[in-house]
Amino acid sequence: MIQRVDRPTVVPAAGTPRKRIEEFFGLASSGEAGVSIARMVSPAGWREPGQRPEFTEYTVVLRGELRVETDHGELAVTAGQAVVVPAGDWVRYHSPGPGETEYLAVCLPAFAPATVHRDGE
DSSP states (O other), X not given: OOOOOSSOEEEOOOSBSOOEEEEEESTTTTOOSSOXXXXXXXXXXXXXXXXXXXXXXXXXXXXXXXXXXXXXXXXEEETTOEEEEOTTOOEEEEEXXXXXXXXXXXXXXXXXXXXXXXXXX
């Protein structure tokens, strides 16, 4: 059956300063375990802890610049570009630019706090 989402669920975010996560589909919003789709808005200077998730994350940058650090180096991903980080790879995201960074994140299977495996946990 078709389903319209009138507004996303705002979920807690890791990192400082705090970013905004608006989940449209996923465990927190719809109970969907197979995929999560969320809009992220991170303020200038935001940085989150590194992580080694059990899910693959597809990220499309809509506005600003997102930096993606991995064991293989660091990428700058800007508006109109995208990046995929395979499950099991270590990654740390941050937005060093002077303004906000807005992006869509799709996780397969869905994001879950128990499967993100942040550094220091």
